[in-house]
Amino acid sequence: MTRNTPIPPDLRRWITASLPDGNPDKAEDVSWDRGDSRVWRVPTAGTEVFVKLSPSPKDYEREVAGYAYAARVLTPQEAPRLLAADPGLQAIMTSLQPGRVVRGLPLGRKEELWVHERAGDLLRRWHNASAPASQQDRDTIRATMAGQASEAAACLETTAGHLDDKQRALVQCAADELPQLAVKLPVVYRHGDYATRNWLWDPHHGYGVIDFEMSAHGVAVEEFVWLCGAVWAPRPDLKAAYFTGYGRALSDSEERALLLLTARLGVSYLATGLSKQNPVLIERGHLVLSRLTHA
Numbered sequence: 001m002t003r004n005t006p007i008p009p010d011l012r013r014w015i016t017a018s019l020p021d022g023n024p025d026k027a028e029d030v031s032w033d034r035g036d037s038r039v040w041r042v043p044t045a046g047t048e049v050f051v052k053l054s055p056s057p058k059d060y061e062r063e064v065a066g067y068a069y070a071a072r073v074l075t076p077q078e079a080p081r082l083l084a085a086d087p088g089l090q091a092i093m094t095s096l097q098p099g100r101v102v103r104g105l106p107l108g109r110k111e112e113l114w115v116h117e118r119a120g121d122l123l124r125r126w127h128n129a130s131a132p133a134s135q136q137d138r139d140t141i142r143a144t145m146a147g148q149a150s151e152a153a154a155c156l157e158t159t160a161g162h163l164d165d166k167q168r169a170l171v172q173c174a175a176d177e178l179p180q181l182a183v184k185l186p187v188v189y190r191h192g193d194y195a196t197r198n199w200l201w202d203p204h205h206g207y208g209v210i211d212f213e214m215s216a217h218g219v220a221v222e223e224f225v226w227l228c229g230a231v232w233a234p235r236p237d238l239k240a241a242y243f244t245g246y247g248r249a250l251s252d253s254e255e256r257a258l259l260l261l262t263a264r265l266g267v268s269y270l271a272t273g274l275s276k277q278n279p280v281l282i283e284r285g286h287l288v289l290s291r292l293t294h295a
Helices: 009-018 057-073 109-128 135-162 165-184 220-232 236-246 252-276 279-293
Strands: 039-043 048-053 082-086 091-095 187-190 199-202 206-209 216-219
Touching (some): 109 206, 135 187, 135 252, 165 279, 216 220, 220 236
Antiparallel strands (some): 048 091, 082 091
């Protein structure tokens, strides 16, 4: 969060109309350090709100729907509430959620295990409230899984010389098996970006979640891919705590899909890093694949 972009004039006018006691002149740019993130924290007479410009109409629609879903399924202490939205601007205004972002937050082991258990519990309740997926949803899911298989195959061609035999074999399995696994996996309404950067923790208020831009129907196991590659591989105790909260173990098909989807993520990091000469992505890709094959 390193930028300091001023609020655009049309968004400023909307904030003033929607929030008479707001002070956009003192707004703080709290966007994530990526190109399409545009978020400001705006002070009011008694609190603060967040204002976001969605990157696209699809992202806007998904996030508005995600906030409506969160209001039905989660308590006000667990998720922020949508205060105002404008489809023309693709603008969203939300309430302040107590807590600090878990990613990078120094926690003791006991507290860290508790946060992961709470995260699993919240996500299971979110999943359990899902409406049945439509046929269009299922067609999209099959196409997405086939696309990830094709991506794994394409990345393997460009990275094979940078992988050992076990890693090449695992990525090849991702390319071969993911389309068939798609039909065996539970489908739910997902949060869509359930990584620790979207978890909030406060010792007094408890656990909460933010950012519903990617909320949509999909296979449940995809919620766990980033965690598997970035957090759980060296910390199986956190995975165990998470699924204690989630309330059920993964099926054999889900465990296999999680392994292969995480391998696809790792080889994608590596391929992108090599093509863009980005040492951070190269290292991240090698780390994910090494953890999966040499644990």
